[in-house]
Amino acid sequence: MAEKKLPNLTQALEIKRVATSYYGDPRGFEEILFRTRNNRYVLVQRGGSESPYPVENIQQILKVQADEWLQRNA
Structure with missing residues (x-):
């Protein structure tokens, strides 16, 4: 099974960061939401050892999901 390729975020635009x-x-x-x-939209989630994200999670999401995330975090 091939390893999932992570998107390159070095030149991506950070849309919003919520801590x-x-x-x-x-x-x-x-x-952190990037475009x-x-x-393409990418959501990066990371946190402490007792958080919902003890391991960094990077996922590509659809525009509609990005819009929903932005509404929830307005």
Whole structure:
């Protein structure tokens, strides 16, 4: 099985960053929404060891999902 290729975010536009708690809090986490140069949306989720994202999660999402995420985090 081939390994899933992660999108290159070096030149992506950061649309919004949402942080819960403070840096260093084991329950704290952040979510960052990016738009890549080819207009794809990527959500990066990472946090402390007791957070919902103890391991960094990077996923490509649809525009409609990005719009819903933005509404939830307005």
